[in-house]
Amino acid sequence: MAMTESASLPRIVIIGCGIAGIGAAQCLFSHGYRDLKVVEATARPGGRIKTTKFGKGLVEIGANWIHGPSKQNPVFQLACQHGLLDAEALSEKNQAIKLGGHLAHLPVSYSSSGKVISPVVNETIRQFYINVLEKAKEAFSAGKEPCASFGEFVKVEALEAMQTWKDDADSPQLHLAVLNAMMKHECCTNGTHSMDLVGFSGYGEYETLPGLDCTFPRGYEGIIDSLMTSLPKGIFTFNKPVRCIHWQSTSPGSNSSGQRTFPVLVELKNGETLLADHVIVTVPLGYLKEHYRTFFHPPLPSTKAKSIEKMGFGINNKIFMEFEKPFWEPDCQRIHLVWEDESPFDDVRLNLQKNWFKKLARITVLHPSERYGHVLCGWIAGYEGEYMETLSDAEVLNTMTQLIRRFTGNHPCATPKRILRTRWNSDPYTKGCYSYTGIGCTGDDIDSLAEPLPSSQEWKDKPLQVLFAGEATHRNFYSTTHGALLSGRREADRIIKFYTPDSLRSKSKL
Structure with a gap:
């Protein structure tokens, strides 16, 4: 020393x-x-x-994943040292996966008319978004700033891509609706109300690490406990x-x-x-x-x-929902909710009291069910996420029941029996998520x-x-x-x- x-x-x-x-x-x-x-x-x-009990096991009120669980990640290193991860997360194969911020699995997407959206449309928009990210990286590397915000950059690229979507069997409007839902997911990832608020240049500073994002089987708080034992x-x-x-x-x-x-x-x-x-x-x-x-x-x-x-510094709140039985397939990883009449080009006028739930577009399935029970986690960012905090549990449960029933075509199992939600904007010493x-x-x-x-x-x-x-x-x-x-x-x-x-x-x- x-x-x-x-x-x-x-x-x-x-x-x-x-x-x-x-x-x-x-x-x-x-x-x-x-x-x-x-x-x-x-x-x-x-x-x-912050970890707490819900369903059969533990859920994360705060940080959810180790992003990029590989040798370059110090949180992953600590988790390995203290035996906090499962065999899959520790495997060399898992650590070597390079997604570059892309989605690992195609979601099951439901439309607001209660139908399952074609996987072809999902894959088209996924590929479009991957291409947009690659073009953005090229611009970052060249020191260029083609747009003030990342949201604007996506819209410019979408205008050009729409010409090819006209040739698909599904309408260009459905493609735009799926893209709009994806932008809502991106708002959750970035903790922002709109990608139009995320600066293009600063967005390019972020670096992704290799590895497929993983969770802590016994809770993220385990890393805090492990660190504090040495002090x-x-x-x-x-x-x-x-x-x-x-x-x-x-x-x-x-x-x-x-x-x-x-x-x-x-x-x-x-x-x-x-x-x-x-x-x-x-x-x-x-x-x-x-x-x-x-x-x-x-x-x-x-x-x-x-x-x-x-x-x-924004909001990305969670709504955990426990079900008696699943309405999703066993291998389903994510569920997306797509409002068919929406588009990234809409001039949105906020009516939080009437439409706050429309911001909730991404739902994660907590796996495995043996650990969690039949639990979904809905993600909601921005002003809508802040407004959700002001409502009662009963109001949120009732709204989520109506929402999921609508999108699943009134599936008989699509009724959560209880919910748990986060309120990070209301925390006086945090005032948001990240x-x-x-x-x-x-x-x-x-x-x-x-x-x-x-x-x-x-x-x-x-x-x-x-x-x-x-x-x-x-x-x-x-x-x-x-x-x-x-x-x-x-x-x-x-x-x-x-x-x-x-x-x-x-x-x-x-």
């Missing part, structure tokens, strides 16, 4: 006990840093990783929301070397204060968007504040959010007072748990390097 004696002196406070915060704490602790405190606003660890319980404190981080401070305090001053004072909402040499902020971007003007004193630099505003790159947002904005305060040029004797981690601060893996974990390790490593001999000789370059 390359450390100077002073490396045992820094006092480090980590705000947020999600995977980024825990990952940072574990990295620091393993390098000999002992004066650590992890402060969490809620009563539980894990942040947006002393005494460093964690819960139900302690932070009011303000005062940096560039000269607060008096004491540590193992006696009386001294600390450059950061963390003010809690209950009136308590914590002194620190370094603070790692891992709170969700949704919380920062709502509170950044008062959460830091002095205020954030304008460049960082603008980056927070330009980045997107980040996306808004229009005008680039990878440089993500890097700006990750930049520590103050810079070494501004405060050469005490830089790295406030550091930033969390999925929204990872340029290539934003919106993912592995991006969050890597970002926590990145900021821990930044502190560790600061206190190594090499870093001490070149602090001004940090």
Whole structure:
């Protein structure tokens, strides 16, 4: 361990006990840093990783999959080390699959008139979308920005493709309706209300890892439990929301070397204060968007504040439905709901009270039934997902019953006996699910959010007072748990390097 004696002196406070915060704490602790405190606003660890009981087994209220379960993925690596995955996920074949963000299986698609849509139409739209993604990648690689948003880019390509759809047996309108449903699925994937809000350039920063997305048989929270077992319980404190981080401070305090001053004072909402040499902020971007003007004193630099505003942070809520018997076939992976009169070119006027459920277009079948029971998970993004949170369980159950019955042609088994839904927008310390790159947002904005305060040029004797981690601060893996974990390790490593001999000789370059 390359450390100077002073490396045992820094006092480090980590705000947020999600995977980024825990990952940072574990990295620091393993390098000999002992004066650590992890402060969490809620009563539980894990942040947006949350598992609960439903049906026969466990379902994920938050993070659902390991995206890209392969050797390059640190979450997958940890899951392997702690025996948290099944044999299929661990297989070399599963790790080698390269989907590039494409859908792995064709869904069973029902139309709003209660019919099953031809697999030929589904495959046509799937191939169209794969081609669109490939064209987008070429544009990204060439440094081009043909459209302001990814949604606009898809529509431009669809206008050209419509000429070929006219030759199909099914109408071009049905093709457009299926494409519109796919764009709703994409809204869920990106955590946005509309793909028209997702900037083209920033969208291209995202990198997919090889491997077929997999789940945790005993729950995603297992990864949090495994990380925390290597840390002393005494460093964690819960139900302690932070009011303000005062940096560039000269607060008096004491540590193992006696009386001294600390450059950061963390003010809690209950009136308590914590002194620190370094603070790692891992709170969700949704919380920062709502509170950044008062959460830091002095205020954030304008460049960082603008980056927070330009980045997107949205909703992707889930509605779990348990059935007495399945109306779907045993090998069915996904069900899509297609409104036949809709098109990506529609000028949509929101009527949330009347039409909120129309945003729900993707339903996942939880496999295997021996583990979960007969359970489906519906996904709903955007303003409709936010509105759903305001309704009662009875209202949502009644609406979902009518919706599924309509699309399945009044199948006798298509009545959920109970539901469970997420409410991430209503969580005051999250205010959404995960980040996306808004229009005008680039990878440089993500890097700006990750930049520590103050810079070494501004405060050469005490830089790295406030550091930033969390999925929204990872340029290539934003919106993912592995991006969050890597970002926590990145900021821990930044502190560790600061206190190594090499870093001490070149602090001004940090």
